[in-house]
Amino acid sequence: MTQIKVDALISKQFLAADLNEIRAMQEESKKKQIQVEIVWRNVLLFVALHIGALIGLYQLIFQAKWDTVGWVFLLHTLGSMGVTGGAHRLWAHRSYKARFPMRVFLMLINSIAFQNDIIEWARDHRCHHKWTDTDADPHSTNRGMFFAHMGWLLVKKHKQLKIQGAKLDLSDLYADPVLMFQRQNYLPLVGIFCFALPTFIPVFFWGESAFIAFYTAALFRYCFTLHATWCINSVSHWVGWQPYDHQASSVDNLWTSVAAVGEGGHNYHHTFPQDYRTSEHAEFLNWTRVLIDVGATLGLVYDRKTTAEEVIQRQCKNYGCEAERAKMLQKLG
Template sequence: MTVKTRAIFGQKLTKTDAMDLDLDVDPKECSEILEESKKIPYKMEIVWRNVALFVALHFAALIGLYELIFNAKWPTVGFVFLLYVFGGFGITAGAHRLWSHKSYKATVPMRIFLMICNNIALQNDVIEWARDHRCHHKWTDTDADPHNTRRGIFFAHMGWLLVRKHPQVKIMGAKLDMKDLEEDPVLDFQRRNYIPLVLLFCFILPTVIPVFFWNETVFIAFYTAATFRYCFTLHATWCINSAAHYIGWKPYTHSISSVENVLTTIVAVGEGGHNFHHTFPQDYRASEYSIKYNWTRGLIDLAAAVGAVYDRKTVDDLVIRRQVETHGSGMQWENSRM
C-alpha cells in the first residue's frame, strides 16, 4: 500500500493491516508473470469428477426450479430467498470484505455468524476462498489469477473450477501470507470441521426446516432450499468473476478489466460495483451503490450500529471524484451513484 493509499483511507496502518500491503496490483510483476507463463509447460486438463458433479447439480437445480415455481409452499419460497441472501452474506460480508480484504473488523459473535452463513454458501472454506481472491486482486488477468479473464468469459465464470489450476496459481498463491486468517480461531474451527458444517448448513437444515415447521415434502424441500438455492448462489458469485469483468462501464478506472454491473450487484447482494472495488479494494462498501442495491453494506452498517462491527474503511469522497475525473469516465461522481 503506497503513502497515497494510506492518505486515501486516512488511517494509520496497524500490524494486522500489513497483509493489505500485498494486495495492491503491481503492473511490473503482472507483466513478469505473463512472460514467465510462456515458459511454463501447461496443457489444460479437465477434471471430469468436477464436471460430473456440476452436471448433476445443475440437473437437480432444474428440478428444484420447477418445484419452486409450481409445487412449493409459499413459506418454502420465502425460506429459499432467505437462505440465498444469508448464504450470499457469508461470501460478500464474510469471505470477501471481512476476511479477504480486511475492510472492517468484527467481534467474535459476528465472525461466527458470518462463518455459519459462509457454510450455507459452500464455496470452499474461507481461508481457501480468500487465498484465491487475494491472488485474483494481486495478479489480475494473469495466469496467477485463478479465474483469469484472458481465458474467456466461461472460464472466468465457472470453467476455472472444471480444470486443473494453472501452475502459476499454485506458485504465486504459495507466496501469500495467510497467517492472519489461519490464526483466527473461528476460521480454524471451520477448516477443521468443514465437511460436517457444510452438510449441516447447506443441505440438511435447509431440507429439515421446511419439513418440520410447515410440512413441506422432503423432495420439494431438498430440491428447492438445498440444491436450487445452492446452485443459484454459485452463479451469483461467479457472475462477479465473469460478467463484472466483461459487461458494464468503467467510471473509476479505464485501465482495468473490472466494470460496474447493476444486475450482478442485485444478484450478488451488493458486489457488482466491480470497477470501484478493484480501484479501492479496501473500502468496506465495495461499491458506491446505495443500500437499496448494496444489501451487504446494509448488513455491515446494521452490525456496526449494534457494536458487532467496527473500523470500517472508506475512501474519501474527494479522492473518488479525483479518480473519476483523471482515470475514469470523467462523469460527476454523484451521478454514478444509485
Template structure:
C-alpha cells in the same frame, strides 16, 4: 474526541508512480482512523506517509504515528502487485498456452447439481409453497452475505474488523454457501486482486468468460497460480480460531447448513414435501448462489460502467449488485479494494453493507475503512469518468 492525524504523500525521487499499480488505490482516501502501528510493520518502499495536520477521529492511536511505509499497507492489505510484474507475467503467458487438465469429478458433480437445480426451479415455480419460496430467498441472502461480508470484505480484504460473535455468525452463514472454506476462498481472492488477469489469477478473464465464470473450477490450477499463491502471507487467516474451526470441520458444517437444515425446516415448520424442500431449498438455492457469485468474476468483468478506472477489466453492474447482495460495484472495488462498502451503492443494491453497518450499530463491527469523496473524484478525473459516475449514481439512486 481525541485528535488524529491527516496524511500527505512524501515521494522519494527517481521512482515514477505510474510503474506502481497504486493508481487503483489512492491510499490517502482511506480514513486514517482504520490504520494503527500495531498492524502496519515498516518496510522499504518508494514513498511514505507523514503527518500533516490534526483532525477529529475515533482513534487515539493515529496521533502517535510518525511515519508509515506504504509497502506495509500493500503487503498487509493484499492489493495489486507492481504493474511491471503483471506485464511480465502476461508476456510470459503468451509464450506458453495454458495446459488445461479437466477435473472430471467436478464436471460430473456440477452436471448433477444443475440437473437437480432445474428440477428445483420447476418445483419452486409450480409446486412449492409460498413459505418455501421465502425460505429459498432468505437462504440465498444469508449464504451470499457469508461470502460477501465474511470471506470477501472481512477476511480477504480486512476492510473492517469484527468481534468474536460476528465472526462466528459470518462463518456459519458462509457455510450455507458451500464455496470452499474461508481460508481457501480468501487466498484465491487475494491472488485475483494481486495478479488480476494473469495466469496467477484463479479466474482470469483472459482465458474466456466461461473460464472466469465457472470453468476455473472444472480444471486443475495453473502452475503459475500455485507458485504465486504460495508466496502470499495467510498467517492472519490461520491465526483466527473461527476460521480454523471451519476448516477442520468443513464437511460437517456444509452438510448441516447447506443441505440438512435447508431441507428439514420447510418440512418441519410448514409441511413442505421433503422431495420439494430438498430440490428447491438445497439444490436450486445452492446452484443459484454459486452463479450469483460467479457472475462477479465474469459479468462484472464484461458488461457495465467503468467510471473509476477505464484501464481495468472490472465494471460496475446493476444486476450483479442485486444477485450478489452488493458485490456488483466491481470497477469501484478493484479501484478501492480496501473500502468495506465495495461500491457507492446502498440499500437493496448493497445488502452486505447494510449487514456490516447493522453490526457496527450493535457494537459487533468496528474500524470500517472508507474512501474520501475527494479521492474518488480525483480518481475519476484522472483515470475514469466523473460524468459517467454521476450518470450511474443518478440512474441507480
C-alpha cells in the same frame, strides 16, 4: 470509521507490488496456449447439481408452498452475505473488523453457501486481486468468460497460481480460531447448513414434502447462489460502467449488484479494494453494507474503512472518468 486517504494506485501497488510487472504478466498470459487438465469428478458433480437444480426450479415455480419460496430467498440472502460480508469483505480484504460473535455468525452463514472454506476462498481471492487477469489469477478473464465463470473449478489450477499464491501472507487467516474451526469441521458444517437444515426446516415447520424441500431449498438455491457469485468473476469483468479505472477489466453492473447482494460495483472494488462498501451504490443495492452497518450499530463491528471523496475524484480524473461516475450514480443511485 477509517478514511483511506492514499491514492488508489498507491493502494493498488500495496496489493500488486509492481503494476508494470502485472501488465507484463497479463500480456504474457495472452500469448501462450494453456494446457488444461480436466477434473472429471468436478464435471460430473456439477452436471448432477445442475440437473437437480433444474428439477428444483420446476418445483419452485409449480409445486412448492409459498413458505418454501420465501425460505429459498432467505437462504440465498444469508448464504450470499456469508460470502460477501464474511469471506470477501472481512476476511479476504480486512475492510472492517468484527467481534467474536459476529465472526461466528458470518462463518455459519458462509457454510450455507458451500464455496470452499473461508481460508481457501480468501487465498484465491487475494490472488485474483493481486494478479488480476494473469496466469496467477484463479479465474483470469484472459482465459475466456466460461473459464472465469465456472470453468476454473473444472480443471487443475495453473502452476503460476500455486507459485505466486504461496508468497502471500495468510497468517491473519490461520490465526483466527473461527476460521480454523470451520476448516477442521468443513464437511459436517456444509452437510448441516447447506443441505440438512434447508431440507428439514420446511418439512417440520410448514409440512413441505421432503423431496420438494431438498430440490428447491438445497440444490436449486445452492446452484443459484453459486451462479450469482460466479457472475462477479464473469459478468462483472465484462459488461458495465468503468468510472474509476478504464484500464481494468472490472466493471460496475446493476444486475450483479442485485443478485450478489451488493457486490456489483466491481470497478470501484478493484480500484479501492480496502473499502468495506465495495461500491458507491445506494444501500438498497448493497444489502451487505446494511448488514455490516447494523453490526456496527450493535457494537459487533468496528473500524470500517472507506475511501476519501477527494481520493475518488482524483482517481476518476486521472484513470477513469468523472462524467461517467456522475451518470452512473444518477442512474443506479
